Amino acid sequence: MRRAGVHVGRLSLVAVIVALLVAGIGGLDAVAERMIADGSARMLTDAEPDARTMRVVAQQAADAGAQDAAVRDAVASAFSGADVVITRQVSAVVHATFASERTFELGLLDDVRVPGLAALADGAWPESAEQIALPVAAAERRGLAVGDTITKIDPLQPAAGSVELALVGTWTPDDAADPAWHGDPSVVSGENDGVIGPAFTVADALDGLPDPPSVTWEVAPESTDLAELPALISGVTKLRAVPEVVDPDGDHDMDVIGGLGATLQRQAAAVAGTRGLLVAPLLIIALLGLLVLGIVLAMLAAARAEEIVLLRARGASRRSLAVGAAAEALIFGAAGALVALAGLVLTVGAGTTALLIAAGAALVPALLSALFTARITGGGASVRADASRSDAGLRTLPVLLVPALAAVALAAFATWQLFATGSVVRADGAPDPLAAAAPALMLIAACTLVPVIAAPLAALAERALRRTRGIAPILPLRQIARRMGGTAVAILCLALAAASIALAAAAPVAAGAAEQRTRFAVLGGDVRLITDEGLDTTAAEAAEWSGVTSAAEILRTPLAIGADTVDLLAGPSEALGFTGSMDTGSANVVGAELTRSLADRLGAQVGTVFTAQVRFAAQPVSIQVLRIVDALPGIGSGWGVAADPERLRAAGVRLAADELWLDSADPVTVASLLRTQATHPVRILTEAQVSATPVTSVASTVLTAGALIAAMLGVAGFFAATSAMSRSRREEPLVLRALGLRRSQQRTLRVGETTGVAGYALIAGALLGTAVAVVVLPIVLGLGS
Numbered sequence: 066m067r068r069a070g071v072h073v074g075r076l077s078l079v080a081v082i083v084a085l086l087v088a089g090i091g092g093l094d095a096v097a098e099r100m101i102a103d104g105s106a107r108m109l110t111d112a113e114p115d116a117r118t119m120r121v122v123a124q125q126a127a128d129a130g131a132q133d134a135a136v137r138d139a140v141a142s143a144f145s146g147a148d149v150v151i152t153r154q155v156s157a158v159v160h161a162t163f164a165s166e167r168t169f170e171l172g173l174l175d176d177v178r179v180p181g182l183a184a185l186a187d188g189a190w191p192e193s194a195e196q197i198a199l200p201v202a203a204a205e206r207r208g209l210a211v212g213d214t215i216t217k218i219d220p221l222q223p224a225a226g227s228v229e230l231a232l233v234g235t236w237t238p239d240d241a242a243d244p245a246w247h248g249d250p251s252v253v254s255g256e257n258d259g260v261i262g263p264a265f266t267v268a269d270a271l272d273g274l275p276d277p278p279s280v281t282w283e284v285a286p287e288s289t290d291l292a293e294l295p296a297l298i299s300g301v302t303k304l305r306a307v308p309e310v311v312d313p314d315g316d317h318d319m320d321v322i323g324g325l326g327a328t329l330q331r332q333a334a335a336v337a338g339t340r341g342l343l344v345a346p347l348l349i350i351a352l353l354g355l356l357v358l359g360i361v362l363a364m365l366a367a368a369r370a371e372e373i374v375l376l377r378a379r380g381a382s383r384r385s386l387a388v389g390a391a392a393e394a395l396i397f398g399a400a401g402a403l404v405a406l407a408g409l410v411l412t413v414g415a416g417t418t419a420l421l422i423a424a425g426a427a428l429v430p431a432l433l434s435a436l437f438t439a440r441i442t443g444g445g446a447s448v449r450a451d452a453s454r455s456d457a458g459l460r461t462l463p464v465l466l467v468p469a470l471a472a473v474a475l476a477a478f479a480t481w482q483l484f485a486t487g488s489v490v491r492a493d494g495a496p497d498p499l500a501a502a503a504p505a506l507m508l509i510a511a512c513t514l515v516p517v518i519a520a521p522l523a524a525l526a527e528r529a530l531r532r533t534r535g536i537a538p539i540l541p542l543r544q545i546a547r548r549m550g551g552t553a554v555a556i557l558c559l560a561l562a563a564a565s566i567a568l569a570a571a572a573p574v575a576a577g578a579a580e581q582r583t584r585f586a587v588l589g590g591d592v593r594l595i596t597d598e599g600l601d602t603t604a605a606e607a608a609e610w611s612g613v614t615s616a617a618e619i620l621r622t623p624l625a626i627g628a629d630t631v632d633l634l635a636g637p638s639e640a641l642g643f644t645g646s647m648d649t650g651s652a653n654v655v656g657a658e659l660t661r662s663l664a665d666r667l668g669a670q671v672g673t674v675f676t677a678q679v680r681f682a683a684q685p686v687s688i689q690v691l692r693i694v695d696a697l698p699g700i701g702s703g704w705g706v707a708a709d710p711e712r713l714r715a716a717g718v719r720l721a722a723d724e725l726w727l728d729s730a731d732p733v734t735v736a737s738l739l740r741t742q743a744t745h746p747v748r749i750l751t752e753a754q755v756s757a758t759p760v761t762s763v764a765s766t767v768l769t770a771g772a773l774i775a776a777m778l779g780v781a782g783f784f785a786a787t788s789a790m791s792r793s794r795r796e797e798p799l800v801l802r803a804l805g806l807r808r809s810q811q812r813t814l815r816v817g818e819t820t821g822v823a824g825y826a827l828i829a830g831a832l833l834g835t836a837v838a839v840v841v842l843p844i845v846l847g848l849g850s
Contacts, residue, residue, distance in 0.1 A: 075361055075364065075365045075368070076365070076393060076394070076397045077397065078361050079358065079361055079362065079394060079397050079398055079401070079430050080397040080398065080400050080401035080404075081401060082354060082357050082358055082361065082401070082778075082781075083354075083358075083397075083398045083401035083402050083405070083426045083427060083430065084401035084402065084404050084405040085354070085405075085774065085777070085778065086350065086351065086354040086405075086422065086426045087401070087402050087405035087406060087409075087419065087422050087423045087426050088405040088408060088409060089350045089354075089771070089774040090347050090350055090351060090418070090419075090422045091405070091406070091409050091415060091416070091418055091419025091420075091422050091423065092409055092412070092413055092419070093343070093346065093347060093350075093767055093770060093771055093774075094343075094347065094416065094418040094419065095409065095413045095414050095415070095416050095418070095419060096413050096767065096770075097339075097340075097343050097763055097767045098291075098416070099413070100763040100766070100767075101291065101336055101339055101340065101760055101763050102289070102290075102291055103759070104335070104758075104759035104760035104761075104762070104763055105289060105291060105294075105332050105335070105336055105759070105760055106289035107759040108328065108331060108332050108335065108756075108757065108759050108760060109286070109289055109328060109332065111753040111754055111756075111759070112324075112328045112754055113242075113324070113748060113749070113750060113754045114242050114243065114244040114246070114247075114248050115244070115247075115248050115323060115324045115748065116323075116324035116325060116327060116328045116754070117244040117285065117324075117325060117328065118244045118283050118284060118285045118323050118325050119283075119284045119285075119301060119304055119321065119322070119323035119325045119326070120247065120281050120282065120283050120284065120321070120322050120323045121136055121140065121281070121282040121284070121304070121307055121308075121319065121320075121321055122279065122280070122281050122282075122319070122320050122321075122322060123136075123279070123280055123308075123311075123312060123317040123318060123319035123320070124277045124278075124279060124280070124317040124318055125155065125277045125278050125279070125280045125317075126277075126316075126317055129280070132280070132311070132317070133153060133280075133282075135310075135311045136282050136307065136311055137151055137282070139307045139310045139311050140282065140284055140304065140307065142303075143300045143303035143304045143306070143307065144284070144296065144297070144300035144303075144304070145296075145300075146293070146296035146299075146300075147286070147293045147296035147297045147300055148286070148287035148288060148293070149284050149285060149286055149287055149297075149300070150283075150284070150285050150286075150287050151282055151283070151284055152176075152178065152245070152282070152283045152285075153280065153281070153282055153283075154174070154175070154176040154245075154247070154280070154281045154282075154283065155174075155175040155176075155268065155271050155278050155279070155280050155281075156172060156173060156174050156175070156263065156271075156278060156279050156281070157172070157173045157271050157274055157276070157278035157279065158170050158171070158172050158173075158260055159171050159173060159217050159218075159274065160217070160218050160219070160220050161215045161216060161217050161218065161230070162215070162216045162218060163207060163208075163209065163213065163214075163215050163216070164213075168218065168220070169207065169261055170259060170260045170261065171215065171217070171260070171261050171262055171264055172251065172257065172260045172261065172262030172263045172264060173197070173262070173263070173264050173266055173270060173271055173278075174262065174263035174264065174265050174266070175265075175266060175267065175268045175270070175271055176245070176265070178245055179236075179265045182238060182239055182240075182243055182245055182246075183200075183236040183237060183238045183239060183252075184236060184237055184239060185198075185234055185235070185236050186201050186234075186235045186236055186237055187210075187211045187234060187235045188211035188232075188233050188234030188235060189233050189234050190233070190234055190265070191233055191234070191265060191266050191267055191270075192233075192267070193267060193269075194266065194267055194269035194270040194272075195228070195229060195230060195231060195270075196230070196231050196232075196233045196266065196267075197215070197230050197231070197232055197233070197264040197265065197266045197270070198232070198233060198234035198235065198236055198264070198265045198266075199232060199234075199235055199236075199255075199261075199262065199263075199264050199265075200235065200236060200237065200238070200251065200252055200253070200255050200262070200263070201235045201236065201237050201255075202251075202253060202254050202255030202256075202741075203251060203255030203256070203261050203262055203263075203264075204232070204235050204255070205255065206255045206256060206261060207261055209232055210232070211232055211233060211234060211235060212231075212232065213231075213232045214229050214230065214231050214232070215229075215230045215231075215232060216228070216229060216230070217229075217230050219275055230264075230266075230270075236265070237253075238252045238253060241253040241737075241740050241741075242736075242740065242749075244283070244285065245283065247281065247283070248746055248747075248748075249263060249746075250740065250743035250744060250745065250746060250747060251263055251744075253740055253741050253743075254740075254741055254742065254743055254744050256744040257744065257745070257746065258598065258744070258745055258746070259744075277317075284304065284323075284325075285325075286325075291336060294329060294332060294333050294336070295333075297325075297329050298326065298329045298330065298333060301325055301326035301329065302326070304321055305321050307319070307321060308320060308321065330490070331757060332760070333490050333496060334488060334489060334490045334757070335757035335759075335760035335761055336496070336760055337489040337490050337496030337497065337498075337501050338489045338501060338761065338845040338846060339760050339761055339763050339764045340496070340501060341489055341498070341500070341501025341502050341503070341504065341505070341845060342501075342504055342505075342572070342764045342768065342842075342845060342846075343763075343764060343767050343768070343771075344501070344502050344504075344505040345504050345505035345508050345509075345565070345568060345768070345771075346565055346569075346767065346768055346770075346771020346772065346774070346775060347505075347771065348505050348509060349505075349508070349509065349561050349562075349564075349565050349771070349775050350771060350774050350775055350778065351422075352509065352561065353558060353561055353562070353775055353778035353779055353782055354426070354778055355429065356554055356557065356558055356782050357558070357778055357781050357782040357785060358429060358430055358433060359433055359554075360554060360782060360785040360786050360789055361785055362394065362430060362433045362434050362437055363433075363437055363789065364785070364788070364789050365434070365437075366390070366434070366437035366438055366440070366441055367789075369441075370441050373386055373438060373441050373442060374441070374442075377442055383439060383442040383443065386438055386439075386442055387435040387436075387438045387439045387442070388435070390434040390435055390437075390438040391431040391432070391434050391435035391438075392431070393434065394430035394431045394433070394434035394435075395427060395428070395430065395431035397430070398426060398427040398428070398429070398430040398431060399427040401426075401427075402423040402424075402426050402427045403423075405423065406419060406420070406423050465513075465516055465517045465553055466517055468513060469510070469513040469514050469517050472506070472509055472510035472513045473510045473513070473514065475506055475510070476503070476506035476507045476509070476510035476511075477510075478499070479499045479500065479502055479503040479506045479507070480503045480506075480507055480841070482497065482499045482500045482503070483500040483503040483841060483844060483845070484844070486500055487844060488500070488844070489501040489844075489845055501845070503841055503845075504568070504837055504838075504841045504842070504845060507837045507840070507841060508561075508564050508565075508568060508833070508834060508837050509561070511564070511833040511836070511837065512557060512560040512561045512564050512830060512833060513557065515556055515557065515560040515825075515826060515829045515830065515833070516552070516553035516554075516556040516557050516560070517553075519552070519553070519556055519822075519825060522825075551786050551787075551789050551790035552786070552790065552822060554782065554786040555782070555783045555786035555787055555790070555822060555823075555826070556822060556825065556826040557826075558778070558779045558780075558781075558782030558783045558786065558826075559779050559780070559782075559783045559823055559826035559827055559830060560826045560827075560829055560830035560833070561775060561779055561830065562772075562775045562776045562778070562779025562780065562830065563779070563826065563827045563828075563829075563830030563831045563834065564830040564831065564833050564834035564837070565768075565771060565772040565775040565776070565779075565834065566772045566775075566776060566831070566834065567830070567831045567832075567833075567834025567835045567838065568768060568772070568834045568835075568837060568838050569765070569768035569769045569771070569772035570772075571834070571835055571838030571839070571842065572764050572765045572768050572838065572842065572846075573765040575838060575839075575842035575843060575846050576758070576761050576762065576764065576765060576842075576846050578843070579761070579842075579843065579846040580752075580756060580757075580758055582696075582701070583755060583756060583757070584752055584755075584756075585696065585698055585701065586696060586698075586699070586700065586701025586702070587699070587701070587750065587755045588698075588699070588726070588750055588751070588752065588755065589619070589640065589698035589699035589726045590615070590617075590640070590698075590726040590727055590728045591727060591728045591729050591730075591732040591735070591751065591752065592726070592727040592728075592729060592732045592735050592736055592739070592749065592750070592751055593699070593724065593725070593726055593727075593748075593749070593750045593751075594724060594725040594726075594727075594739050594747055594748070594749050594750075595621075595723065595724050595747065595748040595749075595750070596723055596724070596743075596745055596746070596747045596748075597723065597745075597746070598745035598746070599721055599723070599745070600618065600721075600722060600723070600725055601742045601743050601744050601745065601747075602725065602739060602742045602743075603618065604616040604617055604618045604725060607725065607727055607735075607739075610735065610738060612729045612730055612731045612734060612735065613727055613728070613729045613735060614728045614729060614730070615639070615640075615727065615728045616725065616726070616727045616728075617636050617637045617639065617640035617725070617726045617727075618636065618637075618722035618724070618725060619634060619635070619636035619640060619641075619699070619722055619723075619724040619725070619726055620633075620634070620635040620636065620710060620713075620720055620721070620722045620723060620724070621633070621634055621699065621723060621724050622679060622680050622681070622720060622723075623679075623680045624677050624678070624679055624680075624706055625677060625678040625679075625680070626667065626675065626677045629666065629704065631663055631704040631705055631706060632699075632700050632703075632704070632705045632706070633679060633705075633706045633707075633708065634697060634698075634699060634700065634705065634706070634707045634708070635707070635708050635709065635710040635713050635722075636707075636710060636722070636726070638709070640698070640726055641658075641697070641698060641707045642697075642698060643658065643707070643709075644692065645691070645692065646691075647691060647708065647709040647712055648712075649689045649691070649712075652715045652716070653687060653716055654674060654687045654688070654689050654716070655686055655687065655688050655689070655708050655709075655712045655713055655716050655718075656688075656689050656691040656708065656709070656712060657688050657689065657690065657691060657706050657707060657708040658690075658691060658692045658693070658694050658697065658706070658707045658708075659690050659692075659693050659694070659705070659706055660693075660694060660695070660696060660697055660700065660702060660703065660704060660705045660706075661693055661694065661695050661702070662702055662703060662704055663703075663704040663705060663706065664690065664693045666704065669690050669693075670690065670693075671690055671691065671692065671693060672689070672690060673689070673690045674687055674688065674689045674690075675687075675688055675690075676688070677706075679713075679718050679720070681720060682717065682718045682720070683717065684717055686713070686716050686717070686718060687716070688706065688708070698726075699724075699726070710722075725739070732751040732752065732753075733751065733753075736749045736751055757846075761846050764846070783823065783826070787819055787822075
């Protein structure tokens with residue numbers, strides 16, 4: 066410890082670097098995982114109602130209890146390894162009359178959750194099979210009030226099968242978009258495909274009906290734990306086989322519906338892509354920390370070289386000297402790690418990653434210190450610390466080239482995997498760690514090439530300037546070209562820091578562009594309504610709503626072109642973004658825009674005319690390609706055709722619009738208004754329901770924090786490496802003085818050399834970081850487009 070006290074400054078610096086490593090990597094990992102988990106949970110919560118659950122639907126069997134047990138066992142088997150909530154709901158449609166009016170259809174609903182999902186507006190909840198409670202809107206549609214009696218009848222035996230149902234309460238849903246309502250529009254509008262309801266009642270009310278009621282088992286994730294994502298994705302796939310297990314003969318028309326699988330896939334892709342991006346700052350911080358530790362400990366060993374040689378001459382063994390140096394470094398490294406862990410525990414928490422990093426960061430200085438000490442003791446007593454040259458020459462280039470080529474090979478393989486799959490998620494929903502790590506590996510590989518090419522570039526520049534007068538421009542370049550040992554480390558440190566900052570700066574831009582592509586491809590506007598039964602709200606009506614800036618009715622229908630089926634869109638030019646006239650000069654030929662992917666598939670060019678069949682149309686339609694575009698709204702870059710609806714009608718295609726696209730500054734309110742008007746099942750999509758931003762936005766935050774830490778380590782590494790080079794070039798001032806250079810001139814040359822190296826590293830690192838961001842971030846973050 067007495068020897069350590071002499072060099073306590075450098076050893077304390079080791080503790081500071083270790084603490085920064087542990088706090089940086091452990092803290093970023095803990096914060097990122099927490100933010101990713103929260104964002105993933107928001108993606109599920111914000112998804113459209115049908116995309117939050119899976120449902121097993123069937124006709125109720127004679128032995129309802131046995132059927133329920135069989136379905137629950139099959140679902141539990143499918144989702145083994147993941148916790149899910151299974152809820153049973155029974156519904157039926159009966160004929161009813163009120164006050165001798167004509168018969169209407171009434172929907173009955175038995176679901177124990179309803180009192181917790183709705184608020185009573187008047188009256189009470191049913192307590193017997195002869196009582197019902199209706200939504201306020203349903204009661205208003207039929208002119209009903211609490212205390213009225215509805216007669217449930219059997220249309221085959223109107224007189225014999227009548228049952229009196231007392232309306233004991235009216236209610237409104239707390240959230241009409243809750244997945245528990247299964248997308249039933251009548252909970253807020255009072256009507257669904259002509260059926261009034263749903264009339265909540267108790268289970269006995271659905272017994273003895275002429276036709277068996279419909280039973281739905283809703284399956285929803287119990288938690289949003291990221292560790293259960295793979296099991297949930299696998300469970301959704303296995304759930305498709307439940308009808309074959311429970312109802313192999315199809316006696317009860319059992320089916321599996323729901324869009325939970327697509328939501329889980331979006332979550333998995335967002336999580337994998339974001340985690341992959343976050344590997345970059347963690348790896349760069351680790352690499353920079355290792356480089357800086359190596360430089361500081363190498364300088365410490367060099368400063369103690371004469372002391373070590375003297376102790377060796379006095380009989381100290383190489384092992385004892387190496388063990389002593391390792392013990393000193395271990396003590397200071399462990400102290401720094403413990404301080405960082407304590408800070409993490411008090412702030413963001415210390416997980417497994419932080420503990421592993423702390424253990425490794427404490428051991429690495431000890432190993433490096435022992436290695437440097439052993440190197441000095443193995444050089445003999447005549448070795449002086451400043452006697453070894455740092456000339457690179459032909460020896461340094463292979464030393465730099467080998468790790469650089471290894472990094473490039475690994476990065477090339479990861480990049481090929483990313484571009485080959487076009488995603489960071491495999492087909493089975495599991496994350497592809499190699500593809501996800503492509504940005505980090507590309508960044509590190511590119512930065513390792515920066516010092517490799519520095520020496521040849523400096524040599525070329527020196528040769529080009531050799532005929533100029535004066536030593537000023539030539540000497541710094543010659544020093545860089547011939548003394549690349551320490552310069553390479555300095556360049557690598559700054560290049561990594563600059564690349565991290567550039568990637569962090571580009572990430573928000575890339576994420577924003579990816580979200581715009583997703584919005585364009587999935588929504589076409591701020592709110593998109595999709596229906597199979599015709600629009601309950603017209604574009605003209607919606608345009609009058611407060612906050613709606615534009616509304617367009619869109620026809621979306623399958624279009625058969627040979628053996629391929631693509632999407633056909635027809636709507637106003639403002640909504641579909643037509644850039645020119647859609648007139649072909651013939652009433653029998655429809656002008657259209659094609660996506661480039663479809664044009665490539667068909668081998669079509671501008672002016673090509675082909676024949677296609679529109680679903681439900683009586684005859685084929687001739688379509689002329691007027692323009693080829695990269696993407697279409699509502700379709701994206703996939704196969705798609707867009708046309709003018711007037712031109713389609715002139716060609717004999719007369720189909721009603723089945724979508725409504727709206728732009729609004731308040732999409733949530735507009736979506737709620739659309740839901741109150743719906744009397745048929747609809748899908749209402751907003752950006753929150755298709756966006757991966759809750760997860761991908763984590764990348765920008767963590768990349769920025771990581772870039773700040775990398776910048777600190779990079780600058781520290783650069784100046785440490787520069788200082789080490791200065792120590793190894795102590796004989797240089799005497800030589801230069803003999804050549805006639807004053808000390809002020811020498812300082813100017815040294816500053817110019819250092820500035821040139823720093824500028825080269827910063828510019829190269831920033832350009833490479835930007836290039837990596839441009840190449841891979843659109844794929845990694847383009848999760849919904």
